[in-house]
Amino acid sequence: MKTHSEHAAYLANWLNQRITWLNDYYHSDAFTKGVFLDESDQEIDVKNVVIASALMFWGGSGTIDTNSPGFTAEASSGWWGGQAFSTGIMLQKGQTYRLSFDYTAPSTASINYRIQANHDSYTSYLNGSTSANGTTQSFEKEFTAGMTDFNCAIVLEFKGSGTVNVEHLSLVALDPEPVRGDVNGNGVWNLSDVIALQKWLLAVPDAKLEQWENGDFYADGRIDALDLCLMRQEILW
Structure with a gap:
């Protein structure tokens, strides 16, 4: 059994190593170029927040x-059932997200899904259930966050009986259509x-285009008269 001093020494050593890693990383070319790494120096897919958050069972x-x-995991007929969840999920109000995963399970099992607050009353922002038929199926659900919450969790609960296999679990923020x-x-x-583009072409002071690409009607990769x-x-017609 470890003593209190040994635990304290382990934590102090871990913190020192972490501080050194962060200091090196924040001054690295990767960070300045927007490349984010995990603790194993592997690039994180920032469009898939689940990859950056550990999956756990309860x-x-x-x-x-x-x-x-x-x-x-094994499905359960108990009140709680088996659950897998990923924490540290951030939601922005008004942003649309897509929850998706592939799953294989017998018809005796089903999967309840939730995206919920990971604090206080564990408010559910998205919930539902999907059935199984013994083959590999794909699940996909889009929703728009009604509030901002930087401490959320994705929860999957396995009900019924049988072995459930889930792959490619992801929660992706969708870019709006231009x-x-x-x-x-x-x-x-x-x-x-039209007025904004005209002012910009005439070099009117403070005139700017937030999304000039949307005005490239000639589709030549530039914008002009x-x-x-x-x-x-087109707008007058």
Whole structure:
């Protein structure tokens, strides 16, 4: 059994190593270029927040596949059942997300899914259930966050009986579809965009285009007076 002093020494050594790693990383080329690394110096896919958060089990047992990420677990008929969850999930109000995973399970099992607050009353922001038929199936659900919460969890609960295999679990923030002609970046295309583009082309002081690519009506990778003419023609018609 470890003594208190041994535990304290271990923690102090870990903190020193962590501080050294962070100091080196924050001054590295990778960080300045927006490449984020995990504790093993492997690049993190920042569009898949689950990869950056460890999967855990509660109320049951299972084997975790850190490469998918995914896991294999046994379904349970108990009140709680077996659960796998990933914490440290951040939601932004108004942002649309896609929860998805592939799963294989017998028809005697089902999977309850939730994205919930990981604090206080564990408020559920998304919940539902998906059934199984013995073959490999794909689940996908999009939702828009109704509030900002930087401490959330993805929870999967396995009900019924049989072995459940889940792979490629991910929660991805979706980029909004660009609005053709919306050069001022307010989400709509109207005469204000024509005026904004005209001012920018005339080099009016403080004139700027938030999303110039939306005004590239000629589709030549640049924006000029021809695009303004095409924009005017199309919006007036």
